Amino acid sequence: MLAIDVHQLRKQFKVQKNREGLKGAFKDLFKREHTEVTAVKDISFQIPQGEICGYIGENGAGKSTTIKMLTGILVPTSGKLLVNGFVPHKDREKFVQGIGVVFGQRSQLWWDIGVIESFRLLRKVYRVDETDFRKRLDELVETLQLQELLNRPVRKLSLGQRMRCELVAALLHNPSILFLDEPTIGLDIVVKTEIREFLKRLNREQGTTILLTTHDLQDIEALCSRVIMLDDGRIIYDGGLEELKSRWGKGREVQFQFTDPVTLAKVSELTGELEVRWSLDNDLTAKVWIPREMNVSEVLSRVVGRLDISDIKIFETNTDEIVREIYQSGSAEAPRDLSALTLGDDPDAAEKEPVQAGAAKR
Amino acid sequence: MMSMYLDFVRIRFLMMLAYRVNYYSGIVIYAINIGAYYFLWKAIFGEAETLQGFTVIQMSTYVAVSWMARAFYFNNLDREISNEIVDGSVAIQIIRPYSYLLVKMMQGFGEGLFRLLLFMIPGMIVVSFIFPLELPTDPMQWIVFFVMIWFSFLINTQLNLLTGLGAFFFENNQGIMSMKRIMVDLLSGVVVPIAFFPGWAISIMNWLPFQAITYLPGSVFTGRIQGADVWNALLVQVAWTIVLIVPILLVWRAARRRLFVQGG
């Protein structure tokens, strides 16, 4: 069964225009101008149960708008939308019983009281049976190691501790789909790893479907088998992570710190015929971009012996860079054949293949 | 340096313009308040010609002008400062190369200027058509009045800074701020002119800064204070403006120490 089934989903907003300057502000005082903005442009995708899917794109690409439609907060302008067998914006109160939502930037816990009090209250709100609640809470508390935190007020928690508690809060009612909006934003690497491990385990043991937005490629790498990439309201990539990386994330960047001033010509000469791109940050710092299929050592060996180097840094491309690269290349990858995902138990699914999603953009 | 501060005035002015509905409803609020108090006072006067030396017309003029002056001097700087302290953004403000308190004051002034031009002056014209008012004919009286409400703004803003900074020292400053607001409204003479209070209360209130906010400029405007007494009233305002600088600087110093030692 499909956990999420989105077909030709579209969302338009009316946005107030603010006119410039004092004169404009006076005009706005009496008459407003509106512009129509289409945040999500007829997107289609399906997510089967038990999948972890990364939903990525630049800020303003339409990620949160989609998430808000999927969670029933916003009503779509047009298109079909089925989550957990519900149309999210209809029957909202019944629908949200089956989903969990974590907004990384926003807390759903009560600030001034012990975490456990928030959990108890949420139990009431979600009408979770006391014994189920106890069992579930014990499990979660143990996996996330929250024993010591339970009686502490939220405002005294660190961001990492709070995020773990947010996860518990979103999972107390045992939702079958979990929506995560930037779940690891601002966390340190240890906590990030813990949270990723937890999510993987949750997915493995309970079969929870997870849809997450993130800017952190490592989140995606650690968790997602599948990535949906959005730009300007359209899906520009929908497919496996490996494929994405091999096709688009095809490079690394090496930064050299030289002891003596260099010029662009001088460093370019070093690598000669190799297909790399040099750029100069200043007299002493140069960066070279190396395509994925090339060995970094090949480039390093050419540089190291010839110039005095005080420092070297190697950067992996992150999601944003991949996205940027896709934009720059001017065309996008056609989404993979979704019929492969549906496992055949939904006869309609095969023809829900998004066609226009692969269209060129910009 | 000065131009930077003036920019804060300008930006706040523009911000106020952006919230247009606020502006419309603001005028209506003040008209309603003036109207309600006008009727209330008319009922209070009943058959009487004068009460405490106020004629009915003087009273309605006083009510109108004190509310309009309130439009100019009133601001929510206390709440703004308090919020910035609670959410921690004050720390960022403090490391910027300007005086935080002065910036706040400028923002308050931008707000006041907006209300003065788009609110108080048109409001006063409208109100003077609806209710029988007696506006001063002597231009000097107008000039002094505008100078005096400038000081009203300063004094009221200083009190706002003081209570706003309280958030450094009290976990929840809300109560103190609303108490201050009530005190200002009651003791400054917006709700009841000070002359109506019992004698013992008047003698206490003469020693508080609140009367300098509304009662003194309102009395000058209605002509209840005349001649040399006008300069006395102005002097009282100036004195309070200067005196209030002291506690503000003390609290500010303590606040900064607290911020740097405890990290907010």
Next chain:
Amino acid sequence: MSRFAFTLGLYRDYLANYMKTKLSYRADFWVEVLSDLLFNGLNLVFIFIVFLHTPSLGGWSEAEVVFVYGYFMIASGVFSTFFSAWNFSERYIVKGEMDRVLTRPAHSLTQVMLENMDPPAMFGALVGLAILISSWATLGLPFHWYDPLVLIVMVMGSCFIYMGIYTAMSAISFYSDAPTGIGPLIYNIQNYGRYPVEIYNKTIKFLLTWLLPFAFVGVYPASYFLGRLEEWWMPWLTPVVGLVFLTLGVAFWNYGVKRYRGAGS
């Protein structure tokens, strides 16, 4: 479990959480109570000062005006206890907490009300009751066994009026993202229901009776007990007007939520 029982249960649990919060800030709780009472004190002081200079206000004696004010305090105290979403626009729309509310399985208005309870306001209602009783005695009004019941019905009606109006007012934020300033506007008008409407001119009287019926949160229901009845049925309109305004307010809210989810931000 019926929806009503569920909501009522939530009230109890949210209240418990509120109390737990406040127990860690006990001083604040009392500061809030105090400032609340001080605010009411300001208005009482105004009444007392006014009556230093006049024996009656539009034909109402000091004790009668104080009685009306006592009633007003009860109604607005009870109302504020359960509904204090003054910063609704700021907190829920601008800062986006409405999204969180909409991901939870309870009516959005219920949740917002629950999250903004203000129990210290109850003290205002208690003081109001004390004022009402003492001026009852001063005026030597007759007491019937059913008077407390009538009082409860009237107060509920008055609260419904408040709730309807302020719910609708909060719902305006769904339509306009800028702070509207309508809250303070209504709040200012609200304060005139506690004086005898006879002193105002026709327009304001009409406004306070039918458009923003704040006179039903003060002078009309109170005049039932005071026995100052020009039209005997006027006080009894309180619960009727209350239900009408509550219904309208909630409908406006629901429509606003629909719009918010359609427009979003």
